[in-house]
Amino acid sequence: MAPEAFDTAAATSLRRDYYDEVASRYWQRPATSQEIDEGLTNDGVELLTPPTGQFVVGRYDGEAAACGGVLMLDAECAELTRVYLRPAFRGKQGAGLMLEVLEHEARLLGASRMVLNTRLDLIEARSLYVRNGYREIPAYCTGPYVEICYGKDLGQAD
Template identity: 80%
Template sequence: MTSWHLAPEAFDTTDATGLRRDYYDEVASRYWKRPATSKEIDQGLADDGAELLTPPTGQFVVGRFDGEAAAGGGLLMLDSERAELTRIYVRPDFRGKKGADLLLELLESEARLLGASRMVLNTRLDLVEARALYVRHGYREIPAYCTGLYIEIWYGKDLGQVN
């Protein structure tokens, strides 16, 4: 029997770091329309704020499929009521196995534990799979709450609503 196990984990463990590197590699490579180099990935992860993905300012979660690190994501508390989803990633070999759904559900639960009543996120228009995941989980387009070079669309969800 194959199964998922998801749990909070420090952002800098070997598995969490590997997932964060793979996430950055994929999103940067898609944006640049060429493979990211190891040096570019290192630069992208340097001072990326991942140290805030630990209580009380946030949380990082690792999902394992049959014991193998397969998914990861974080949340960052923006203020006393809003948490931001960040670095949501499922390795390609594990997509289509419901890991992304479980990851979002656990991160929403962790956000509630940290006091959040609303989850927000920002992403790019070309990340259509991620956008479809968010909409499927009840996220709706909202006005911009931040700016940045790679930000093109914003979503939000009240954490009390039912999917």
């Protein structure tokens, strides 16, 4: 797992799969290609480059398997975003490794705290965050899909 530009072929494919899964679960039907295109248009992913953030792609035996991003909200707080592991790679400890790498990248950007927001129906994601030390916090932002927020102190830079 390593930082990678958000617009490489692998990163773009992972971002499309991420949006397809979360939108399809929310709508309780398959998302269309047009809906995925619209969802990714102007989604702010360009901020996931230093110094405002970082995008990471994880590979398993060379195949793009996971992605995630870190967005600096201020000088000390980063937001975890777009964390996704393709279904074929789940259950192999990749999601936990992705969180470790994203936390490391956040520290390199100066963050001492990580926050995230998610939906209540994304039970697997919520379980992952709690298993990795994230605790429920008061809402730090608003939006149509912000149903629960989590935070974690990251400590000092690596």
